[in-house]
Amino acid sequence: MDFDALTLARLQFAFTVSFHIVFPAISIGLASYLAVLEGLWLATGRGVFLDLFNYWKKPFAVAFGMGVVSGIVMSYQFGTNWSVFSDKAGPVIGPLMGYEALTAFFLEAGFLGVMLFGMSRVGPRLHFIATLMVAFGTFLSAFWILSVNSWMQTPAGHAVNAAGQFVPVDWWTIIFSPSFPYRLVHMLLAAYLSTALIVGGAAAWHLLRDATQPASRIMFSMAMWMAAIVAPIQIVAGDLHGLNTLEHQPAKVAAMKGHFETQAGAPLVLFGWPDMEQERTRYAVQIPKLGSLILTHEWDGTVRGLREWPREDRPSATIVFWSFRVMVGAGLAMLALGVWSLYLRARVRLYERPWLLRVAVALSPAGIVAIIAGWITTEVGRQPYTVYGLLRTADSTSSVDAAAVGASLVAFIVVYFAVFGAGAFYMLRLMHKAPVLAEPGLDPGAPLRASGLMPGPVMDQESRR
Amino acid sequence: MMHLDLALVWAGLLAFAVLAYVILDGFDLGVGILFPLMPDERHRDAMMNSVAPVWDGNETWLVLGGGGLFAVFPLAYAIIMPALYAPVIALLLGLVFRGVAFEFRWKARRGKFLWDWAFAAGSTVAAFAQGIALGALVQGIPVAGRAYAGGWWDWLTPFSLLTGVALVCGYALLGATWLVYKTQGDVQRCAYRFAWIATVATLLAIALVSAWTPFLSEAFLHRWFDWPQVLYVAPVPLLVAGAAFVLFTGLRRRRELSPFLASLALFVLSFIGLLISFFPYIVPTSVTLWEAAAPDESLGFLLAGAAFLIPVILLYTAYSYWVFRGKVETGGAGYH
Numbered sequence: 130m131d132f133d134a135l136t137l138a139r140l141q142f143a144f145t146v147s148f149h150i151v152f153p154a155i156s157i158g159l160a161s162y163l164a165v166l167e168g169l170w171l172a173t174g175r176g177v178f179l180d181l182f183n184y185w186k187k188p189f190a191v192a193f194g195m196g197v198v199s200g201i202v203m204s205y206q207f208g209t210n211w212s213v214f215s216d217k218a219g220p221v222i223g224p225l226m227g228y229e230a231l232t233a234f235f236l237e238a239g240f241l242g243v244m245l246f247g248m249s250r251v252g253p254r255l256h257f258i259a260t261l262m263v264a265f266g267t268f269l270s271a272f273w274i275l276s277v278n279s280w281m282q283t284p285a286g287h288a289v290n291a292a293g294q295f296v297p298v299d300w301w302t303i304i305f306s307p308s309f310p311y312r313l314v315h316m317l318l319a320a321y322l323s324t325a326l327i328v329g330g331a332a333a334w335h336l337l338r339d340a341t342q343p344a345s346r347i348m349f350s351m352a353m354w355m356a357a358i359v360a361p362i363q364i365v366a367g368d369l370h371g372l373n374t375l376e377h378q379p380a381k382v383a384a385m386k387g388h389f390e391t392q393a394g395a396p397l398v399l400f401g402w403p404d405m406e407q408e409r410t411r412y413a414v415q416i417p418k419l420g421s422l423i424l425t426h427e428w429d430g431t432v433r434g435l436r437e438w439p440r441e442d443r444p445s446a447t448i449v450f451w452s453f454r455v456m457v458g459a460g461l462a463m464l465a466l467g468v469w470s471l472y473l474r475a476r477v478r479l480y481e482r483p484w485l486l487r488v489a490v491a492l493s494p495a496g497i498v499a500i501i502a503g504w505i506t507t508e509v510g511r512q513p514y515t516v517y518g519l520l521r522t523a524d525s526t527s528s529v530d531a532a533a534v535g536a537s538l539v540a541f542i543v544v545y546f547a548v549f550g551a552g553a554f555y556m557l558r559l560m561h562k563a564p565v566l567a568e569p570g571l572d573p574g575a576p577l578r579a580s581g582l583m584p585g586p587v588m589d590q591e592s593r594r
Numbered sequence: 595m596m597h598l599d600l601a602l603v604w605a606g607l608l609a610f611a612v613l614a615y616v617i618l619d620g621f622d623l624g625v626g627i628l629f630p631l632m633p634d635e636r637h638r639d640a641m642m643n644s645v646a647p648v649w650d651g652n653e654t655w656l657v658l659g660g661g662g663l664f665a666v667f668p669l670a671y672a673i674i675m676p677a678l679y680a681p682v683i684a685l686l687l688g689l690v691f692r693g694v695a696f697e698f699r700w701k702a703r704r705g706k707f708l709w710d711w712a713f714a715a716g717s718t719v720a721a722f723a724q725g726i727a728l729g730a731l732v733q734g735i736p737v738a739g740r741a742y743a744g745g746w747w748d749w750l751t752p753f754s755l756l757t758g759v760a761l762v763c764g765y766a767l768l769g770a771t772w773l774v775y776k777t778q779g780d781v782q783r784c785a786y787r788f789a790w791i792a793t794v795a796t797l798l799a800i801a802l803v804s805a806w807t808p809f810l811s812e813a814f815l816h817r818w819f820d821w822p823q824v825l826y827v828a829p830v831p832l833l834v835a836g837a838a839f840v841l842f843t844g845l846r847r848r849r850e851l852s853p854f855l856a857s858l859a860l861f862v863l864s865f866i867g868l869l870i871s872f873f874p875y876i877v878p879t880s881v882t883l884w885e886a887a888a889p890d891e892s893l894g895f896l897l898a899g900a901a902f903l904i905p906v907i908l909l910y911t912a913y914s915y916w917v918f919r920g921k922v923e924t925g926g927a928g929y930h
Contacts, residue, residue: 187701190697191697191698191701194650194693194694194696194697194698195694197650197653197693198689198690198693198694199690200657201653201656201657201660201686201689202686202690204657204660204661204664205660205675205682205686207664207671207675208660208664208671208672208674208675208676208682209675209676209679209682209683212671212672212673212675212676212741212742213672213741215664215668215671215672215675216668216669216671216672216740217668218668219664219665219668219669219671219672219888220665220668220888220889220891220892221892223661223664223665223666223668223671223888223892223896224665224888224892224895224896226661226664226665227658227661227662227664227665227666227896227899227900228896228899229661230654230657230658230661230662231658231899231900231903231904231907232899232903234654234657234658235651235654235658235903235907235910235911236910237650238650238651238653238654239651239907239910239911239913239914240910240914241650241651242646242647242648242650242651242914242917242918243647243914243917245647246646246647246918247647247917247918250917250918251917290889292740294668294888294889296888296889296891296892297889297891297892297895298891300891300895527672527675527676527741527742528676528741528742529676529679530746532746533679533680533746537679537680537683540683540687541687544687544690544691545690548690548691548694548712551694551698551702551705552694552697552698555697555698555701555702558701559701
């Protein structure tokens with residue numbers, strides 16, 4: 130019974146957090162993109178930037194709303210299903226999450242209303258400040274929650290008290306735990322890159338129908354610059370993150386690589402099926418010695434395999450091996466898209482080659498796929514612990530009734546697919562509509578449209594001159 | 595260094611966060627509860643728009659309440675959440691439906707009525723679940739060691755059902771008086787009617803809950819009826835009567851702001867009444883706030899930031915309300 134409740138609780142967390150992470154990732158990227166667009170509008174006075182701002186504001190609002198409601202679920206799920214973990218880790222990670230609410234959530238929520246509905250009430254400059262505050266809030270939120278996650282991955286700066294709780298000793302060390310800088314950079318870049326691919330995909334979709342649209346050309350160009358510049362940086366950042374993981378969580382890296390034996394001159398396993406029972410990677414397609422070279426930067430460097438750890442301490446290589454490859458594959462595809470766009474841009478053919486546009490459309494979900502695959506890699510790779518090496522997942526749960534966890538899991542699955550499915554549909558429908566010049570502030574039918582002493586359209590036109 | 599009882603300070607701050615949540619999200623949940631009672635679609639638009647720019651900030655106090663409990667009283671968080679498992683899940687799912695409705699309703703074409711219902715049902719379920727959770731907390735939570743020791747249906751009692759209904763009535767009152775303040779014309783006329791009904795229902799509910807609570811536990815009984823303590827607690831029911839009088843008078847004379855303020859006062863007073871019953875327990879009547887508190891290093895670290903950040907948050911929240919001050923118009927014209 131314990132096993133069932135534990136598995137169900139893990140499934141519930143995995144399910145709700147996988148849905149949730151998509152929305153903040155898009156919110157982080159789009160909030161910054163919106164700030165850039167509004168800043169460009171204020172700096173240049175070109176109306177097309179305001180049009181793009183108003184165009185992306187709508188899908189942003191939908192994604193943000195879904196992020197808020199799915200995030201509230203996360204903040205209570207620690208208590209419902211993982212109460213022993215909450216009791217023990219609360220004194221260390223609780224204050225970090227408290228800071229997330231105090232610095233990030235209130236900032237976002239406080240200025241979101243002004244950003245969405247307040248242009249005609251506060252004027253463009255204060256409105257720009259509101260947009261910047263929302264973007265800054267999304268960054269702060271990422272900062273704190275990744276600090277929490279990093280401490281769970283590479284705990285530091287704490288002690289254990291008589292009641293068995295982790296207690297803080299040095300906050301600086303806790304917040305900046307060894308894996309935090311790498312994880313933060315990797316995740317922020319992932320959010321920007323994913324958003325760029327979505328923006329680029331939507332732009333390409335419209336350019337395929339009419340390659341002359343100025344607004345779509347601008348957003349396609351911006352998105353392709355992002356792909357060309359950020360994708361290679363992200364690959365370097367990911368590699369550094371991997372080396373950090375090798376130092377602190379070698380078992381996770383062994384699972385990612387599909388290595389069971391500790392060996393000098395280890396091969397790079399390209400594909401295969403890691404079999405946890407038989408302790409070997411079946412059907413392995415591999416390149417000799419390259420694994421050692423990548424991980425140790427020496428041809429004959431020694432690479433530790435999963436057999437170094439007792440069976441009960443190993444993460445599932447079957448999952449981690451493949452989720453890692455999905456992430457890397459998506460990353461390489463993004464890199465290829467960026468390089469291709471540079472080549473066509475140099476030949477002044479960026480908007481005219483339908484195959485580039487088609488590939489951009491096809492790759493628009495690639496960033497999101499990579500984010501989910503990456504999180505599966507790092508979270509499943511942390512198993513069998515919640516606080517790495519210190520608190521086992523099996524010892525973290527509430528003494529929950531399997532039926533209660535199972536019923537709530539079913540409820541979450543039904544509701545999330547229905548509600549967030551509808552949300553994704555509305556976002557796609559918004560993006561399916563081509564951006565037009567003098568984009569209306571919000572849906573004309575919606576009375577959210579602000580019209581004050583200086584009605585929106587009048588002001589827009591004045592600013593455009 | 596001066597000794598500061600950090601656990602007590604934090605109990606006060608968390609109580610403030612919960613109260614802020616209850617009165618702020620209370621009125622926008624209340625608007626949702628009343629939503630299906632408004633027959634005209636354009637009037638429903640106005641109802642939703644009266645809270646659209648602020649609901650998200652209002653709900654953030656719930657995250658601070660939950661996150662704060664986790665940070666400051668992790669043991670209480672670890673006990674209360676499993677004890678209130680089903681109501682908490684229902685609350686979260688209710689909030690999902692009503693939260694997304696703010697955006698989805700304007701994006702849908704044929705499906706708009708679905709999101710009308712999602713908004714109304716989600717708000718009502720969330721309010722009812724909060725009321726049940728409150729009732730379950732008041733009636734006490736058994737604890738063994740460092741964990742909840744009761745069953746999965748312990749929260750479900752006649753008392754918790756009563757508090758559930760009471761909170762739905764109370765939020766409806768906050769929502770109705772908010773609409774009186776923020777709207778005009780037909781919407782406001784309807785809101786006055788809702789407010790009358792909600793006032794009667796809320797006062798009745800307060801009376802029933804207040805009469806029942808002291809008999810749930812000896813501690814509560816002594817807290818409220820022992821001499822001379824009764825002198826300290828007696829102002830609370832007297833002030834409730836005063837607020838009820840202001841509310842009735844305001845509604846009869848068609849005042850616009852005083853009914854809302856009187857409803858807020860009812861909530862603040864009921865909340866103070868609850869704190870009087872609870873203190874010093876954070877999990878009634880098993881765990882005191884000092885037993886549940888995280889070590890001082892945790893409390894002090896978060897307090898240093900909170901002391902600066904909470905006033906700043908209140909400032910820009912007030913700014914946001916100020917930006918969207920004035921009446922909401924009916925029929926697509928938006929704010930003016």
